Amino acid sequence: MIFINIIFGKFVLFLIRVFSLGDGSTWPGHILLKLNKNFVKDLLKMNKQLNCVLIVGTNGKTTTSSLIDHILKKLDKKCFRNNEGANLLNGIASAFLKNATLTGRLEYDYALFEVDEFNLPFVLQQITPSAIIVLNLFRDQLDRYGEVNEIHNRWLKAFKQLTPNTQIFTNGDDPYLYYLVKDLDCRKNYFGVDIGKMKRTDLPHDIDFSYCPACFHPLQFQKISFSHLGKYLCENCGISSPKVEDFADRSLKYPLKGLYNIYNVNAALMFIENEVTPIKNKDLNYLLSGFMPIFGRQEPIIYQERKVFLHLVKNPVGFNQTLETLFKTKIRSNANFLILLNDRIPDGRDISWIWDVDFDRLLLTAKYISIGGDRAFEMYLRLKYETVLLPIDKVRRIKLKVYRSAEEAVAKSIMNLKQNEPLFVLATYSAMLEVRKILVGNKTK
Known part of the structure; x- marks a missing residue:
């Protein structure tokens, strides 16, 4: 069955390219999922060596995915990703289709997938990832998602299904993300930025969360980097910022401008160091050298x-x-x-x-x-x-x-x-x- 799916899907992809109907980043996968809703799950059963990595968050998914892809290639690892920005399940299915052989083999070490915030639960029904990178959660597309609490609740339910085989990398400067993962059974890691880089002490007006996610009392922020990201404490229940990894402490020269990109780079490097290979301080800048800003x-x-x-x-x-x-x-x-x-x-x-x-x-x-x-x-x-x-x-x-x-x-x-x-x-x-x-x-x- 899976072989017929792949042959048919590649034929659809061929027609799309021949008639210049697009890049084939969504429709082949969309059609395949209509024929076999478990196409992704079935394909992964045949490729147990493949490490699937999901990258989720409101901002920074493409940059973080590109950074990891850049570093993996420098480490001579084979990887593919949904780099066209098609981050729904049909886009992920299309990426699998493009990179699979006619016999269903995926001859890669890693698959990197940016995942739409609202659709993460659907993706987790098909993929048991080796790692999830959770970057941030802000207001975005209110007509699609509603308020951020809706996304947070969806993630909370979905993450409870994760097993110890999944390692999760979370922005520890985000109190709601920390609360989301702190009690999970899987392996947990926290990235962030050093308090010395945080300049604000007052709450910005574009803040999305200012109350404790556990007891709903006001959070106290010692310092804020931007929005609701910072060093926080709830004086009522005691929830507080975890210790985070900031690679700037290791003489890293960041290849991208902006405080928000420091989070993206730290997330990428923390994943590499914990899931791929330890990184010596002297190799940090080499691994990031040559990285260029992603389009747009x-x-x-x-x-x-x-x-x-x-x-x-x-x-x-x-x-x-x-x-x-x-x-x-x-x-x-x-x-x-x-x-x-x-x-x-x-x-x-x-x-x-x-x-x-x-x-x-x-x-x-x-x-x-x-x-x-x-x-x-x-x-x-x-x-x-x-x-x-x-x-x-x-x-x-x-x-x-x-x-x-x-x-x-x-x-x-x-x-x-x-x-x-x-x-x-x-x-x-x-x-x-x-x-x-x-x-x-x-x-x-």
Whole structure:
């Protein structure tokens, strides 16, 4: 049965490629699961040597998966992943199909899968992973997921089915994730950042959790990195931050900018050290050397002899952290921005989250802000409301302009640039793919 499934699935994949109907990252798997709902489980029974690794979280899945893939290849390990971003079960099934032989063999050491937050329980019904990496949990796509408590409860039920054969790597700076895994029977590891990197002592307004997940009393935060990630204590029940691993203590030079990327790098390295091989301090920087930002994530692009930086933004925490990183590393004053806001299925229909983004500093720094996307006028309105709180001389200097197409928005934004001025593009997922196609074509690497 499994052989017939594979042959049929590869034929579907062949037709998709011949007729240029896409990259085959979802439909072959979708059709296979209709024919055999246990296709993934059946295939894994034939490949017991394969170590499956699930990576879940609101932000950072693609970066963390890419980091692990990069390191594994340097260690001469064979791996594959769902690198097209197809993180539902049909995308995972498609990845298995693409990499299986006609006889059903998967000649790899590791399979890395980014997993959609809502669909993690369904994936765990088909895959018994050797490891799960749990990065974070923030508000995202409220129309799909509801509030974060809904996702947390789904994960809590799903994780109770894990066995000691699974090793779990969790962001210990997230109180709700720590509570989620602390009593599980499987092997537990916690990554995070050193308290010295945390600058905030007050609760940010985009915080998703401020109450103890065990007893619902207010949490006390000694320091906060961003949102609800930090060093915490519940004075009522005693739940507190676990000891976390921060590889910066081992003279690591991080290849990516931003505090949020420190979490991603630490997660990847902790997985490698505990699941693959111990890492000597002198080898840390070698293993990360040559790693380049993934498409749309701090990606530098040269377009018409101008430098463009492309950033994916899809929720309040991610947007705020992207801006914070830009202000610390690249932006000084009179910067040029292009903001693209779509509300398609991959982005989420609900765009109310833009009202939780801190745009004041962006407006104080910007010279030109071009706005595009399906919901460009809503973004324009959001920015105009923000200007009410700004000094009048700053407001007069800012130039906001709405464009009806991504092509026009890119063209006009490039025209506004002076010599050696960069353009910073901030785009939701479908808008990022759209603008990236304009800038570089269909390349994803």
